[in-house]
Amino acid sequence: MPLRRRTSMSTAAKKLTALDTDSIPAIEIRKCSHCGNTFQPRFEAEQFCCSGCRVVHELIQTGGFGSFYELLGRRVLQPADNGEIPADQLAEIEEAVIEAEKVDEASPASLVLRIGNLSCTACVWLIDHLFQRHTGSLKISSDTARSTLTLWWNPGEFDVSAFVQDLYKYGYPASLVNELDDEAPGESRALVTRLGVTGGLALNTMAFTLPSYLGIETTDDLARLFTLVAFASATLALAVGGSYFFQRAWKALRLRALHMDVPISLGLIAAWLGSVGGLLFGVEDMLYFDFVATFTFLMLSGRWLHLRLLEKNRRQLWARERDLSATFRIKDGNRERIPLKKVEPGDILEIPGGAMLPVDSELLGDHNVFHLDWINGEPDPVPFRTGQQIPAGARNGARHPIEVKALHHFTDSFLDHLLRKQDTTTEESKEHRSPVLRYYLLAVLITAFAGGTTWLAMGKGVSDSLQVCISILVVSCPCALGLALPLLDEMLLSRLKQKGIFLRNHSLWKRLRHIRNLAFDKTGTLTEPVKRLTNPDVLETLDGEALQALRCLTHDNRHPVGRAIHEVLIARFGHSNKSSNFPVQGFPSRGVSCRVGGGRWRLGRRGWACPEETDPEETGCTLSKDGVHVATFHIDEAIRDGAIDQMNRLRKHGFNLRILSGDPDLLRVRETAHKLGIPAKDVYADLSAEEKADLITENGSSEALFIGDGGNDSLAFRASGASGTPATGIRAIESQADFVFTGRGFHALSQLIDASVKRKHLVTTIFVVAVAYNIIAVGLCLTGHMNPLLAAVLMPLSSLVTTAIATRV
Known part of the structure; x- marks a missing residue:
């Protein structure tokens, strides 16, 4: 292992502020013509952020679906991944189709699919048109909130x-709906019924209270009836909507913790009890039934807003992520799909091209290459020979499936440890906790008790004293916390989503305030997941036959070199349907070959591609025809767009930056760090998952934010105070991060910090307004001027002011 120096990092960083841009030189930024994400162009005519977006754009235009972009408008999509559906995932869907058609052959069959990137009306329109062009299609029903499609x-x-x-080709990955995932994030859906019923009851309560506010004369019997109807409606509203807060408040109190739902519940109960007392003893100034129903509805609305977008973010991410849950087993000559937990030692497993090994395995058959970047950050494929042991998490680097023998149970595997769901209950339960709540609640209780006691001591009577005490509890309910803050977070999440940033955990806002140390994985995080062709102009020198052969050799090629060349081919010359019409033969550790136009074309090592005219001084990847050199391509790791700029800004604002990489090549890691302006003393290479976590822990976990994208980053995610990942499409990784960002740029971190700073400023403003309101309202209560009509005016007014502030995002 290369020598690594562990250094203590200073926690004396500057206070978190919005990142300045005045001293940063202007860089040309364009918007992708398909997804709308921003990117830095690499050549004059580049209009797309990635090859996937260009391919999908061409498919949409040539397919006659150009109206898609008119419907899309200014909405931003996730960058398209124009890949082919994994063989195991397609097999799973085909099995579900067989079962669906067995139910009743005379009746229409149906199936529910989870659709990635399904986000708006334009997506629904496009998918519907793709569906209708297939024979035998009947109808589809789309749910963008759940990212599901029923056909x-x-x-x-x-x-x-x-x-x-077809869906995959157009950038909409499909998979079966996992019942557990479908039910897990459904709290907002469960609130919809409560919200609707409570809203109706609140309107009913106000309708029967309004005549008394307007001074309309009614008979004693009619007035009594109106009051009883308002009482019944408010009581039902409290039972339906308020019980949600009561249950959560009770759980918090049992844990000896103050949750935001505690003061909300206290205010609702006090208002209802006081109103019941006013009804029984005929004290009109204590009738707050309309407040009980309205406030319950407003608080429930705020909570629904808070949960809705977080769940939508999670669902959209889950829909495009690939769940590692099953593999293929060969038994008695038959191929069967089994859950990973059923893998046992000695099982013969079939691993499709690009798929991942679930357990440590022995390679059967011919030798092959595997990608270990998900395990240790090594970007280049590694050759394995027959009989060698391959680690769990390695990906099949060949186009064709291979057979391996499992060496142990899945429960003993590295992947099993990684895929275990994290218990987020404790973290989520702390989401609304704050030391401010404790002081706020104590202040309200003391003020209410002192006010009532003072009035009683002044000889004002029990009724008036109780009216003062209850009115203080009623008007001091935390509208700012219950309605304005959820709205603020809803709008912030929507803005971030438009920039390709998806938050998974709302508690991230609080934790970001303590972050001082930033640590990054290298491969796929600071660098692009696909290497970059450093001499792209060589493609302009190739004739039509050579370009066709190169397309064929790089199509569906999982080698970093092949992927890099294919990206530039698509970006410069567009998509071609002829690229997969010629069979390609792979030669591990040497290259790939195919026959096009009567000639034998090879792409790979120089000595293998041109055996009779090798040039030992020339490096790179060689394209040849019948052994004659045609072109040489040079590949290098590409730093993500904007990464250098972002590192300069973060360093300028006092953040400590480090690279924690699993790449064993220390020189390569330091070269990347040098480009980013990170000193060698803060660069670590050849790290295991445990070593990454230890380095983060020894410098203060709560002050560390880690961004990574591989299996060897899982422990670092758990050790850090906050974590993020570029979109990988692998649920096991993305589900452990607090935020996920899309696109080829490194824009998320600074935008997230800016959003955090803006949120802190607006939250402070909302609290100042809320405190000012409470001082005025409590003052009116203490002087005996508060009554239900005034409370009915002040409470909505304060809510309108604080929510208006929240909309200034």
Whole structure:
């Protein structure tokens, strides 16, 4: 292992402030013509942020679906991944189709799919048109909130597999709905019924209270009836909507913690009890039934807003992520799909091209190459020979499936440890906790008790004293916390989502305030997941046949070099349907070969591609025809767009920056660090997952934010106070991070910090307004001027002012 120096990092960083941009030189930024994300162009005519977006854009235009972009408007999509559906995932869908068509062959079959990137009306319109062009299709129903698609078709006529492959081509990865995932984030859906019923009851309560506020004369019997109806409506509203807060407040108190729901519950109960007392003893100034119903509805609305977008973010991420849950087993000559937990030692497993090994395995058959970047950050494929042991998490680097023998149970695997769901209950339970709540609640209780006691001591009577005490508890309910803050967070999450940043945990805002140390993985995090062709102009020198052969050799090529060349081919020359019409043969550790136009084309090592005219001094990847050199391509790691700029800004504002990489090549890691302006003393290479976590812990976990993208980053995620990851499409990784960002740029961190600073400023303003309101309202209560009508005016007014502040995001 290369020598690494552990250094203590100073915690004396500057206070978190919005990052300055005045001293940063202007860089040309464009918007992708397909997804709308920003990117830095690499050549004059570049219009797309990635090859996937260009391919999908061309498919949409040539397919006659150009109206998609008119419907899309200014909305931002996730960058398209124009890949092919993994073989195991397609097999899972095909099995579900068989079961669906078995139910009743004479009736339409149906299936529910989870659709990645399904986010707006334009997406629904495009998917519907793709569906209708298939024979046997009947109808579809889309739910963008849940990212699901329900389709009905005629059994035996409609080809579901072909439709799913079409979805993949157009950038909408499809998978079966996992019932557990579908039910897990459903709290906002459960609140919808409560919210609707409470809203109706609140309107009913106000309707029967309004005549008394307007001074409309009614008979004693009619007035009594109106009051009883208002009492019944408010009581039902409290039972339906208020019980949500009561249950959560009780749980918090049992844990000896003050949750935001505690003061909300206290205010609701006090208002209802006081109103019941006023009804029983005929004291009109204590009738707050309309407040009880209205406030319950407002607080429930705020909570629903808070949960809704977080759950939508999670669902959209889950829909595009690939769940590692099953593999193929070969038994008695039959191929069967089994859950990972059923893998046992000695099982013969079939691993499709690009798929991941679930357990440590022995390679059977011919030798092959595997990608270990998900394990240790090593970007280049590693060759393995027959009989060698391959670690769990390695990905099959060949186009074709391979067979391996499992060496142990899945429960003993590195992947099992990684895929175990984290218990987020404790973290989520702290989401609304704050030391301010303790002081706020104590101040309200003391003021209410002191006010009532003072009035009683002044000889004002029990009724008036209780009215003062209850009115203080009523008007001091935390509208700012219950309604304005959820709205503020809703708008912030929406803005971040438009920039390709998805938050998974709301508690991230609080933790960001303590972050001083920033640590980054290198491969796929600071650098792009696909290497970059450093001499792209060489493509302009190739004729049509050479370009066709190169497309063929790089199509669906998982080698970093092949992927880099393919990216530039698509970006400069667009998509071609002819690229996969020629069979390609792979030669591990040497290259790939195919026959195009009567000639044998090779792409790979110089000595293998041109055996008779090798040039030992020339490096790079060689393209040859019949052994004659045609072109040489040079590949290098590409730092993400904007990463250098962002590192300069973060360093300027006092953050400590480090690279914690699993890449064993220390020189390569330091070269990347040098470009980013990170000194060698803060660069660590060849780290295991445990070593990354230890380095973060020894410098203060709560002050550390870690960004990574591989399996060897999982422990670092858990050790850090906050964590993020570029979009990988692998649920096991993304589900452990607090935020996920899309696109090829490194823009998320500074934008997230800016959003945090803006949120802190607006939250402070909302609290100042709320405190001012409480001082005025409590003052009116203490002087005996508060009554239900005035409370009915002041409470909505304060809510309107604080929510108006929240909309200034």
